[in-house]
Amino acid sequence: MKSILTVFGYTFKIAARKRGFIITTAVILIGILLLCMVPRMLLGFTDGDPDSIVNGVFYTCYYVDDENLVPYEDVRAELQKALPSTKLLRGNGAEMDQYRKQINDDASFSVIVVERGSDGDPEVTVIARDFMSNMSTSAEIATDAVSRVYVAKTLADKGVSAEDIEFSQSTLKYTLAPERNISLAGYTMGILLITLVFFAVYYYGYGVASSIAVEKSSRVMETLVVSTKPANILIGKCLGMGTLGLCQFGAILAVAILGIKLLIPADFTFMGESFTFEVFTPEVALLTVAFFILGYALYAVMNAVCGATVSRVEDLNTAMMPVMIISMLSFYFSYFTAMMGSNYEFLFKIALYVPFTAPFVMPFALLNGMASPTDLLISAAILTICIAAVTALSVRIYTASVLHYGKRLKLRDAYKTKL
Amino acid sequence: MSLQVKNLTKSFGEKLAVDNISFEMSEPGVFGLIGTNGAGKTTIIRMILGIMRPDFGEALWNGKPISRKVLSFGYLPEERGIYTKNRVLEQLIYFGKLRGMSGAAAKKSACDLLERFEITEYADMTADKLSKGNQQKVQLAATMIHDPELIILDEPFSGLDPVNAESLRRIINGLVDEKKYIIMSSHQMETVENYCEDLILLHRGHALVSGNLRQIKESYGVTRLAVSADTDVLPFAESAGLKLRQKHADHLEFAVPEQSASLRFLSMLSQNSIVPTRFEMLEPSLNEIFIDKVGEELGAGGAK
Numbered sequence: 001m002k003s004i005l006t007v008f009g010y011t012f013k014i015a016a017r018k019r020g021f022i023i024t025t026a027v028i029l030i031g032i033l034l035l036c037m038v039p040r041m042l043l044g045f046t047d048g049d050p051d052s053i054v055n056g057v058f059y060t061c062y063y064v065d066d067e068n069l070v071p072y073e074d075v076r077a078e079l080q081k082a083l084p085s086t087k088l089l090r091g092n093g094a095e096m097d098q099y100r101k102q103i104n105d106d107a108s109f110s111v112i113v114v115e116r117g118s119d120g121d122p123e124v125t126v127i128a129r130d131f132m133s134n135m136s137t138s139a140e141i142a143t144d145a146v147s148r149v150y151v152a153k154t155l156a157d158k159g160v161s162a163e164d165i166e167f168s169q170s171t172l173k174y175t176l177a178p179e180r181n182i183s184l185a186g187y188t189m190g191i192l193l194i195t196l197v198f199f200a201v202y203y204y205g206y207g208v209a210s211s212i213a214v215e216k217s218s219r220v221m222e223t224l225v226v227s228t229k230p231a232n233i234l235i236g237k238c239l240g241m242g243t244l245g246l247c248q249f250g251a252i253l254a255v256a257i258l259g260i261k262l263l264i265p266a267d268f269t270f271m272g273e274s275f276t277f278e279v280f281t282p283e284v285a286l287l288t289v290a291f292f293i294l295g296y297a298l299y300a301v302m303n304a305v306c307g308a309t310v311s312r313v314e315d316l317n318t319a320m321m322p323v324m325i326i327s328m329l330s331f332y333f334s335y336f337t338a339m340m341g342s343n344y345e346f347l348f349k350i351a352l353y354v355p356f357t358a359p360f361v362m363p364f365a366l367l368n369g370m371a372s373p374t375d376l377l378i379s380a381a382i383l384t385i386c387i388a389a390v391t392a393l394s395v396r397i398y399t400a401s402v403l404h405y406g407k408r409l410k411l412r413d414a415y416k417t418k419l
Numbered sequence: 420m421s422l423q424v425k426n427l428t429k430s431f432g433e434k435l436a437v438d439n440i441s442f443e444m445s446e447p448g449v450f451g452l453i454g455t456n457g458a459g460k461t462t463i464i465r466m467i468l469g470i471m472r473p474d475f476g477e478a479l480w481n482g483k484p485i486s487r488k489v490l491s492f493g494y495l496p497e498e499r500g501i502y503t504k505n506r507v508l509e510q511l512i513y514f515g516k517l518r519g520m521s522g523a524a525a526k527k528s529a530c531d532l533l534e535r536f537e538i539t540e541y542a543d544m545t546a547d548k549l550s551k552g553n554q555q556k557v558q559l560a561a562t563m564i565h566d567p568e569l570i571i572l573d574e575p576f577s578g579l580d581p582v583n584a585e586s587l588r589r590i591i592n593g594l595v596d597e598k599k600y601i602i603m604s605s606h607q608m609e610t611v612e613n614y615c616e617d618l619i620l621l622h623r624g625h626a627l628v629s630g631n632l633r634q635i636k637e638s639y640g641v642t643r644l645a646v647s648a649d650t651d652v653l654p655f656a657e658s659a660g661l662k663l664r665q666k667h668a669d670h671l672e673f674a675v676p677e678q679s680a681s682l683r684f685l686s687m688l689s690q691n692s693i694v695p696t697r698f699e700m701l702e703p704s705l706n707e708i709f710i711d712k713v714g715e716e717l718g719a720g721g722a723k
Contacts, residue, residue: 002519003517006513006516006517007517010513014502014505215502218499218500218501218502218503219496219497219498219499219500220500220501220502221500222494222496222500223494223496223500223501223514223558223561223562224517225470226468226470226487226492226494227487227514227517227518228487228517
């Protein structure tokens with residue numbers, strides 16, 4: 001135990017002092033603070049403008065109806081109701097070239113053109129930059145709004161009463177009642193945490209492998225293994241790097257929480273939704289950290305074995321490839337299932353239970369109420385059992401590999417080596 | 420105290436790396452593990468230190484299998500086994516703590532050793548800023564930080580210039596004076612000859628010869644004669660039955676088939692009033708013994 005603590009302390013101290021670590025941490029923390037300052041900066045720039053992004057206005061649309069086929073004021077009211085994120089401006093056909101140029105320069109611009117068709121009725125054309133642009137996806141809504149106004153006007157011209165017109169345009173009331181409440185804040189933070197946990201696990205796992213490869217290639221390992229058991233070195237090193245990662249991870253979370261509390265205005269809305277962080281409760285924070293530790297432990301021991309199998313640091317990336325592939329696939333699987341929300345529940349459940357994906361996807365599930373206590377327990381149990389098994393296997397392979405130089409030892413041969 | 424190595428045997432796959440090696444150290448001093456690269460020296464050391472399990476045989480200290488609990492040992496690896504990017508004193512303290520010392524005791528021991536090896540000024544420098552010789556001293560300090568009973572030096576003179584080699588020689592002599600048990604592995608046979616009373620000569624994993632160096636040499640007898648004189652003595656030597664082995668800048672070296680040939684040669688010089696400035700009967704060097712033994716083995720192999 002004393003040896004483990006000694007290796008742990010030394011690994012932590014040396015890694016924490018590295019310039020790369022200090023700079024990376026500082027850059028991340030400054031980045032988070034800057035990100036938290038963005039809403040205030042936006043508010044500052046908008047200077048009370050009701051059409052600012054802060055107030056939920058992202059797009060500009062010109063409405064061109066040179067023949068005045070549909071009454072503009074009515075259309076404007078309908079369109080503003082149907083597309084609240086869009087600022088509508090009256091345009092004219094003579095300036096179409098300029099509008100087209102604007103659309104090509106900025107995807108947030110679009111044009112709705114109303115012209116008389118061959119049958120005498122108005123026809124609507126929506127011009128947007130490409131199919132990804134907002135107005136392109138909202139063309140149906142816009143056309144529907146214009147149609148309603150046109151139909152109402154035509155019926156009124158034919159002497160239909162206002163009541164009948166209103167009735168003809170009414171739709172049945174409906175209520176969308178989602179069983180699960182995925183908030184924008186929970187969703188965004190969940191996706192960010194998946195990425196953050198992946199990078200932290202990857203970065204510190206690589207740190208463990210690299211540190212072991214350096215010790216091996218510089219032959220320090222020979223001095224170490226005569227001083228203590230290889231298993232103690234492996235565990236101490238993983239603990240040292242893990243604790244450092246946890247400290248950095250903790251610092252990032254702490255600065256993020258402080259930044260959110262102090263820098264983001266309480267009434268700030270984004271895309272019309274208020275950005276609250278109530279979902280990030282102390283329980284969720286604690287469980288996120290717990291799963292980060294478990295995930296790190298799993299990947300760190302596997303990376304340690306990779307570091308032990310090479311004789312030269314240059315060969316490390318090749319040796320790490322299998323673990324890298326597992327971690328990348330796990331990350332993308334977690335990311336995909338989280339992005340899809342509850343649409344692929346079966347896949348999401350798999351991601352929650354598979355030990356390689358659970359550490360990435362669990363924070364998202366916790367933030368969005370997508371993991372029951374049973375899910376949590378089963379996932380943690382599977383992950384813990386897997387870590388114990390992988391560690392036992394890794395210690396054996398590591399012990400056989402650390403003093404093997406020259407041609408890379410195959411894992412099967414390392415496992416079979418008499419210790 | 421004694422070290423007993425009994426029938427150590429180790430194979431890697433099909434290859435027999437160490438074949439039934441036995442020796443004993445019952446007194447402090449330097450024991451030589453001699454052999455060319457790939458002779459099995461490092462594998463034997465690893466088996467003695469318990470970091471590699473032998474297929475057969477055992478290494479005992481005072482009759483007990485060697486482990487970190489039974490014996491305090493220090494190991495100087497063949498290649499520099501120190502952190503090049505870390506500070507010297509800091510890593511020495513780390514190695515000391517790994518050996519079970521307290522932080523304070525490790526620091527004191529490290530500082531004492533740095534002073535003894537005359538490298539105190541490098542304590543707070545990273546090891547990569549040091550010369551090879553000083554790095555070797557740091558490595559030796561790491562080996563000795565916990566004052567071990569048995570010290571294993573694997574190729575300690577490898578890559579050192581004459582000045583640093585001399586400095587290391589003084590340190591090793593100091594350890595001998597402190598009655599330490601030292602195993603020194605080397606492929607530089609002339610270096611080991613200066614230290615070892617007992618040795619084992621290895622070739623491809625097995626022992627060619629082992630025992631007391633003096634006795635081994637005596638068993639070979641005097642085989643060479645070194646002569647230098649102002650006059651050309653070669654004709655006299657040849658007529659006395661000596662064969663020229665090598666012409667050196669300042670002397671001639673003859674192979675001596677029998678002692679009487681040397682005496683005949685000396686007598687001839689005397690009769691011709693030639694006073695040799697050097698007339699020295701030479702024992703075979705370790706290198707010669709090694710080559711002779713390897714030759715014998717190859718001959719035996721060929722006969723087979």
